[in-house]
Amino acid sequence: MPQSIQAKTILNKTRRRDPWFLDDYTLNPYSGCSFNCLYCYIRGSKYGEHMEDKLAVKENAAELLDRQLALRARKNQYGIIVLSSATDPYLQVEKDRMLTRSLLEVILKHRFPVHVITKSDLVLRDLDLLRAIEAVAQLPADLQDKLQRKVFITFSFSTIDDQVGKQFEPGATPPQQRLQALRQVLDAGFHSGVSLMPLLPYITDTADNLEKMFATFRELGVRYLFPASLTLFGNGPADSRSLVQRAVERHYPQLADKYRAFFAGNTAMPAYYQEAFRNKMKELLNRYQLESSLIPSRQL
Ligand code: SF4
Structure with a gap:
């Protein structure tokens, strides 16, 4: 059972908008994340090895958000709300608690645009509210001539293979089921896409895998x-570097030394890999005619 907590604040104003996610604000209904992805950047001793054990529900989130958004709307500080940046808004617990749903109701009331990022198919439940937000939301002034839409739904993948998903994202909706949800969201007319963050070096970033993934998304x-490459942090038992290394040793022993060497004193892959990665992504995005931005007609 997740704990219940009272949050002091719920809507965070970002210092600057991320060029991919266009986040003016971030909103996290839960503390921790039961999807438990081994590579997750929020990992560390605070959340423990099984993040599920430390999961907490911010009980007063809707009430706080109502107050904070009323104030922002009064000052005409409209901006895109990213839901979520440090948890998934559609964790298993959301099915009964419906906290994210209540936050979307508040967002609709105050007419803010929203960018949902998830690894779950539960977002399908809330398409009614998201459609309503699309109809009434107010974009921030500087994005009004750049964006045509007010709701963005991004599904996050490190793989589309269920077996690999089980190894590295044990609590999330299996990738194939996620793909079906993505199809339904697109069929319903939403502006929806994919975050490949991270692709796993030599596991999910192989030439064959990339062709398969890009062809599927196209x-x-x-x-x-x-797309983004892998970054790993920390050497404690609950840190992403330790957890990914352990999973590679178990499932891909032939890659264990490589991973150890890549991340021995670094959090990111070596420069030569990153350059090759960028070039490959650029080539694939062009060949499959996919945008790499919520703002149309801009490539990597
Ligand atoms: S779904 Fe996102 S926040 Fe949750 S564990 Fe995975 S990467 Fe972390």
Whole structure:
């Protein structure tokens, strides 16, 4: 059972907008994340090895958000709200608690645009509210001539293979089921795409895998795709570097030395890999005619 907590604040104003996510604000209904992805950047001793154990529900989130958004709207500080940046808004617990749903109701009331980022198919439940937000939301002034839409739904993948998903994202909706949800969201007319963050070196970033993934996303008609390579942090038992290394040793022993060497004193892959990665992504995005931005017609 997740704990219940009272949050002091719920809407965070970002210092600057991320060029991919266009986040003016971030909103996290839960503390921790039961999807438990091994590579997750929020990992560390605060959340423990199984983040599920430390999961907490911010009980007063809707009430706080109502107050904070009323104030922002009064000052005409409209901006895109990213839901979420440090948890998934559609965790298993959301099915009964419906906290994210209540936050979307508040967002609709105050007419803010929203960018949902998830690894779950539960977002399908809330398409009614998201459609209503699309109809009434107010974009920030500087994005009004750049964006045509007010709701963005991004599905996050490190793989589209269920087996690999089980190894590295044990609590999330299996990737194939996620793909079906993505199809439904696109069929329903939403501006929806994919975040490939992170692709796993020599596991999910192989030439064959990339072709398969890009062809799948192209066939589905995704509107955009954000690719990024792996970053890992920390050496404690609950840190992403330790957890990914352990999973590689277990499932891909032939890659264990490589991973150890890549991340021995670094958090990111070596420069030569990153350059090759960028070039490959650029080539694939162009060949499959996919955007790499929520703002149309801009490539990597
Ligand atoms: S879904 Fe996102 S926040 Fe949750 S564990 Fe995975 S990467 Fe972390």
